[in-house]
Amino acid sequence: MSNCSYCGSKIILGGVRSFDLRFCNQKCAQSGALLNVSIHIPDEVVQSKVINIHKGSCPICAGPGPIDVHTSYAIWSAIVVSCWKNTPRISCVSCARKARIEDAIRCFFFGWWGFPNGIIRTPIQLGRNIVGLIKAKTTNPPSAHLEKFVRLSLVSEARRMQNLNTTPPPIPR
Template identity: 35%
Template sequence: MSACSQCGKSILFGGRQLDGRRYCSAACAQSHPLHLAADQVPQDILQRQVSEWRQSRCPRCKRQDAAIDVYEHHRVHSLLLMTQWSTRRSVCCRRCGRRDQLLSTLYCLGLGWWGFPWGLLVTPVQIIRNIVGLCQGEPPRPTTAFEQIVRRQIARHYFEAQGPLPSFSAQR
């Protein structure tokens, strides 16, 4: 099972493949030029921006005393025969990341179990994933996910300075 290069959504069937990247939909595939440009960001510029972002204020709580990174939290909700689950990513400090993981654990506990059979199977998995995330400490160095977000932001600023993103056909 692969994940969408843009939104991170799991792709079981279908999707679009462009230059070795997979996208879940045509809308996500339109970000392909941005990903190509992000790959071209020089390492020295990337490291300088990552360091600046990591030491800046948390975009959520505005605290300055903690490093910024990407934190994942997992959710599931179900009703009878329908079950949906997702992974969400937040760029924030560790404290805000833990709060998201705790709230998502409570969300799963309240709304995850009510579907058969997937609600009963997926809910414990998502709860365990959140608990593992809660137990982890602050990463000592920037994660790859954080570096990818910074790369895309640099590329986005480049495209904004050059004009709108080029039109791109997702068909190959």
């Protein structure tokens, strides 16, 4: 069973393939679309950023680290439509716990009410939050997932700067 290249979760049902990467669903594939480009960023650049984040304070609660990527799992359903989403976040372990509890509650109340995906996927998403809660631990050294995440954020940042630079100057009146 392979892991999603974006959120790091095991791909249990289906999955989307893009080049040689695999993702849980279209949402993860869209979010991870730049991963193919990100492998070209030099290792030194990525490693120094990874270490900074890992040793830094939590971007959510400003509490102490170590900081890593932690994924929480949500689903909601409405009769025939089900929408599930895996959200990786850079945070400390206690913020990760909080996010998983909130998403587990969301799954429990809003996940089931769709057929067939709500009934099939709600226990999967719930289970993943519960496993995440039990297994949540501080990571030392930083996980490989954090490195991937940093690469991705560097590419999106570069793209954003490029777009800013290529914006045509306003036409003088």
